[in-house]
Amino acid sequence: MGPAELGDPVARARALAGTEQAAELYGAWAGTYDDDVFGRLGFTGSARIAELLIEHLANPTAPVLDLGCGTGAVGRRLAELGATTVDGVDLSPEMLEVARRTGTYRRLAVQDLTVAELDLGGPYAATISAGTFTSGHVGPSVVPGLLVAVEPGGLIAWVIGAVVWSGFEAALAPFGLDVLHRAVEPIRCDGPPEAVMYVARTPD
Numbered sequence: 001m002g003p004a005e006l007g008d009p010v011a012r013a014r015a016l017a018g019t020e021q022a023a024e025l026y027g028a029w030a031g032t033y034d035d036d037v038f039g040r041l042g043f044t045g046s047a048r049i050a051e052l053l054i055e056h057l058a059n060p061t062a063p064v065l066d067l068g069c070g071t072g073a074v075g076r077r078l079a080e081l082g083a084t085t086v087d088g089v090d091l092s093p094e095m096l097e098v099a100r101r102t103g104t105y106r107r108l109a110v111q112d113l114t115v116a117e118l119d120l121g122g123p124y125a126a127t128i129s130a131g132t133f134t135s136g137h138v139g140p141s142v143v144p145g146l147l148v149a150v151e152p153g154g155l156i157a158w159v160i161g162a163v164v165w166s167g168f169e170a171a172l173a174p175f176g177l178d179v180l181h182r183a184v185e186p187i188r189c190d191g192p193p194e195a196v197m198y199v200a201r202t203p204d
């Protein structure tokens with residue numbers, strides 16, 4: 001599948017049914033993703049969540065893990081804001097190859113976030129994510145496995161699609177997080193509010 005066969009890739013992405021389809025779509029989209037998503041379509045959520053994390057991250061050299069980092073938009077903005085130690089994981093090797101060329105990540109690895117017995121390493125001072133927790137992507141069942149990678153008193157800064165928010169809210173509730181920011185906001189220029197910007201601190 002080449003770019004010409006992608007049709008409306010955002011609509012296709014939000015209708016994905018499983019990791020095989022996700023790997024195929026993002027593998028084909030990697031070369032034109034940045035032009036489409038940040039150029040033509042004006043998505044802003046990746047930069048916004050990076051800015052929110054930096055507001056709350058006391059030490060910019062502390063290690064941060066970008067979940068579903070894709071081509072590296074979050075890492076690029078974090079680097080502009082002074083973060084120095086950002087790792088990234090993603091399902092798609094092709095997306096990761098674009099991220100690698102940004103030069104802003106310390107380590108990048110292929111990782112399916114939905115596997116049982118997920119081991120993300122760490123502990124990290126924070127995990128961050130944009131565009132990965134939405135319909136057709138990664139659902140709330142992963143939450144406990146993702147929180148294991150965060151140090152006590154660490155941060156999560158996640159963009160969570162409004163359509164999947166209730167499931168994430170329920171999955172996060174048992175962990176006693178201190179919520180620092182939670183608001184439904186636009187994720188593209190002139191777009192409607194369509195995702196929850198969620199920043200919270202894990203218990204000490």
Ligand SMILES: C[S@@+](CC[C@H](N)C(=O)[O-])C[C@H]1O[C@@H](n2cnc3c(N)ncnc32)[C@H](O)[C@@H]1O
Binds near residue numbers: 013046070090132
């Ligand atoms: C909309 S893109 C967002 C990429 C990037 N975070 C950004 O802000 O542009 C969603 C990303 O989630 C990744 N993804 C989808 N399913 C995944 C899974 N099961 N495990 C890990 N990554 C996944 C895709 O490969 C893709 O790079």
